[in-house]
Amino acid sequence: xxxxxxxxxxxxxxxxxxxxxxxxxxxxxxxGAEVSWIFDVEGEPGFREREEHVIxxxxxxxxxxxxxxGGAVKSAANRLHLAARGTVIHLDCPLSRLLERTQKDKKRPxxxxxxxxxxxxxxxxxxxxxxxEIADYRFESDDHSAKHLVQRIVRKLREDGIVG
Numbered sequence: 122x123x124x125x126x127x128x129x130x131x132x133x134x135x136x137x138x139x140x141x142x143x144x145x146x147x148x149x150x151x152x153g154a155e156v157s158w159i160f161d162v163e164g165e166p167g168f169r170e171r172e173e174h175v176i177x178x179x180x181x182x183x184x185x186x187x188x189x190x191g192g193a194v195k196s197a198a199n200r201l202h203l204a205a206r207g208t209v210i211h212l213d214c215p216l217s218r219l220l221e222r223t224q225k226d227k228k229r230p231x232x233x234x235x236x237x238x239x240x241x242x243x244x245x246x247x248x249x250x251x252x253x254e255i256a257d258y259r260f261e262s263d264d265h266s267a268k269h270l271v272q273r274i275v276r277k278l279r280e281d282g283i284v285g
Contacts, residue, residue: 123219124219125212125214126191127143127145129262129270130187131186133186133271136272139185139186140182140184140186143187144179144187145190147179160230161230172189172193172199173198191244191248192244194254195247203255204254208258208278209255209256210274212261214261215263216241
């Protein structure tokens with residue numbers, strides 16, 4: 122959450138000449154409602170079910186860049202689809218930076234009305250092993266610009282023959 126997946130994903134897709142998809146945006150488009158509304162009405166389980174369907178659909182496409190929500194890795198089906206159907210890049214960020222980035226955020230349902238630091242620590246502890254399980258690459262997104270990070274990612278993907 123708040124590591125820059127959508128921003129970096131969009132720039133990466135542009136750099137590679139590929140279409141970009143954001144699973145949360147796709148969920149909102151299909152539902153005709155914002156993620157926060159879906160959480161309010163259907164709860165996290167309802168949202169996660171929608172997310173599984175969207176990720177299954179999007180990971181069947183070739184030559185795209187997909188940014189998922191931070192909790193997508195909680196689902197074994199999502200982890201399977203992401204790992205088996207593409208190259209997974211995990212963007213990581215120190216807790217202190219995440220606290221800065223989410224300080225005034227009103228759109229992230231899991232951060233509303235709680236101690237943000239405790240929530241972020243708990244989410245990181247739950248999700249880090251799941252990201253590590255499926256990630257082909259891990260990059261820090263803390264103190265460099267998104268463009269600089271994308272350049273590093275592209276360079277590594279080219280070195281490894283993942284992209285031309």
